[in-house]
Amino acid sequence: MSEEKSTQEILIVTGMSGAGRSTVANTLEDLGWYVVDNLPLSMVKTLADMADKSGGALPQIAAVIDARGRNLYSDIQSTVASLRENATVRVVFLDANNDVLVRRYEQVRRPHPLQLEAGGLLEGIRLERERSGELRASSDVVIDTSDYNVHGLTTHVRDLFSAEDTPGLQLSVMSFGFKYGAPTDVDLMADMRFLPNPFWETDLRSLTGLDGPVKDYVLAQEGAAEFLEHYVASLAPVLAGFQRENKRHAALAIGCTGGKHRSVAMARELADQFAALPGVSVSLRHRDLGRE
Incomplete structure (x- = not known):
């Protein structure tokens, strides 16, 4: 044989x-x-x-x-x-x-x-x-x-x-805390400090944006849903343009004060929505999660 x-x-x-x-x-x-x-x-x-x-x-x-x-x-x-x-x-x-x-x-x-x-x-x-x-x-x-x-x-x-499943753009989404310094190696950045901070809610303080109660709290705040809708819509043509110009890697940073609650919850939601765009593959990390 x-x-x-x-x-x-x-x-x-x-x-x-x-x-x-x-x-x-x-x-x-x-x-x-x-x-x-x-x-x-x-x-x-x-x-x-x-x-x-x-x-x-x-x-x-x-x-x-x-x-x-x-x-x-x-x-x-x-x-x-x-x-x-x-x-x-x-x-x-x-x-x-x-x-x-x-x-x-x-x-x-x-x-x-x-x-x-x-x-x-x-x-x-x-x-x-x-x-x-x-x-x-x-x-x-x-x-x-x-x-x-x-x-x-x-x-x-x-x-x-290209293989049929090769993404046109690798998008890295990262949450971070401004108090630890804003990242310098990113293409795009958004500030979540316009939303109320879950840190001041006693039952949420010890949790993070990875937890359901924090996510629900953040996304329920006035302006959160509008931000998500309009931010994804505004970046969709940008990411498509990156692909046309053969830019194959892009980095998006989402920040809040400590990088624990708002930025984490919002980065997760954005990552899910950007991953649904044509030709975009998304990775997600939380730079300052776990820091005191």
Whole structure:
């Protein structure tokens, strides 16, 4: 009986210098792929073997390979054939027209890798295109980045390689107490001190926003329901815009005086409502809960 094929996925990302390999590598990494940049082709099989022995810890790996080698086409063909015995393998070739590549190199003021050998920038691009022609023709996915900026290419790569359940935005919601200092590493912040403090209610003082009586008290206060309704409605287009602009991580802080009652209860409620928005995955933590 033959062994069942591994569920491991491998991308070999290659293509013309200046066509966007770094952008693609960064995007794949944000999507959860294990990315190795500038990996020698001879090491790809070793990397795949290590990933296969990781017990499922590295189900998706991407190796970014320089396309300038003289024998790269035949070398990649043999490598892919070997890898496909145990994994799903795709070769992704990035391309752009010569005028775009020249403009990109002139903008960054860096020499093309083959410029010195070929005798000029355009000549270097032409030499690289000649050497990689067979590889481009045989690749599983060819992406012409001529008309893409960084954001457009990122969006296209996400569309191609995102799992169906991959969220567009990871939103971290955190409660905190102003008396311990406001967090500085957040994108958005809301202040719950406009609501009455449960601390002054004797039967609620020892409880926290994780407890039902405190939650009910906070949400029943004048202005609480209106805040929730309007705050979620106002941030929904912001979070959608973050996704369109390929911002994949955002942090929201909800504060009150001590970070024990109002902010905790409201952060929990907001986290639940934001998690219902399309493409948003939410994590929740309470920074100052338990502090005296």
